Amino acid sequence: MPLDSTYFKSAINAAAARAYQMATRFGLSHADREDLHQELLLDLLERAEQFDPDKGSAGTFTGMLSKHRASEFLYRLTKDRWRLSFCSGNEPDEGATDPLDALADTDAVLPQWGEVTNGFDELHFARDLDHALSRMDDEQRALFSLLLEHQDTPSACEASSVSSATFYRRLTDLKMHLRMFGIKAAA
Incomplete structure (x- = not known):
């Protein structure tokens, strides 16, 4: 079928x-953006036969499909970066806790590839953190401030004006945002 x-x-x-x-929301590199673009385009073209013009417009179909595929791409990218920075094998260590749980401790925030060891690295880390903060939406920025203020996750959760489920979902979103900028919390 043509x-x-x-x-x-x-x-x-x-x-x-x-x-x-x-790319603009998560600060993807040029190479990651190109990979995402190619993957989306190929997937959309492969699924052309699934499109039924009687059920909706092509723009809606391709828009929704690209949204789902892009989130899968970001999940895989984040997972790969996590493996590179935290694990030596293919799977995460079963006994390890999520190193990003220490996010509320501002002294524990480090660049993705290791500890800050000199002034040059500290300068780049500060730039990366500023860039990540500038790309946050108001909700993420408020959560980050709340975590800095309370210095521990449970008390920040109690102080927030949202349910604990919503708080921890937003915390997970914030962690993903910071991971996309190469920032992790120390274990």
Whole structure:
């Protein structure tokens, strides 16, 4: 079956727009952005036969599909970076706790590849943290401030004005945001 030109244009637009959106929101490198763009475009073209114009527009179909595929890409990218920075093998250590649970301790925040050892690294870390903070939305920035103020997660959760489930979901989102900028918490 030949590819519909409307679907083809929608696929190109959706892949480009989603790659740009994710790159600016999460600070992806140029290489990661290109990988995401190519992966989205290929996936959208492979799934062209699943599109039914009677059920919806090509733009809606490609937009929703690109959203789901982009989140999967970011999950895999984060998982790969976590493995590189925390593990020696392919799987996380079963006995290890999540090193990002120490996020509330500002002295524990370190660059992804190890401890700050000199002024040059500290300068780059400060720049990376400033960049991550500048890319946060208001909700993430408020949570980060709350964690800095209370210095421990349970008391920050109690002080927040949201349910504990919402608080910990937002904390997970904040951790992912910081991971995307190469920042992790010390174990």
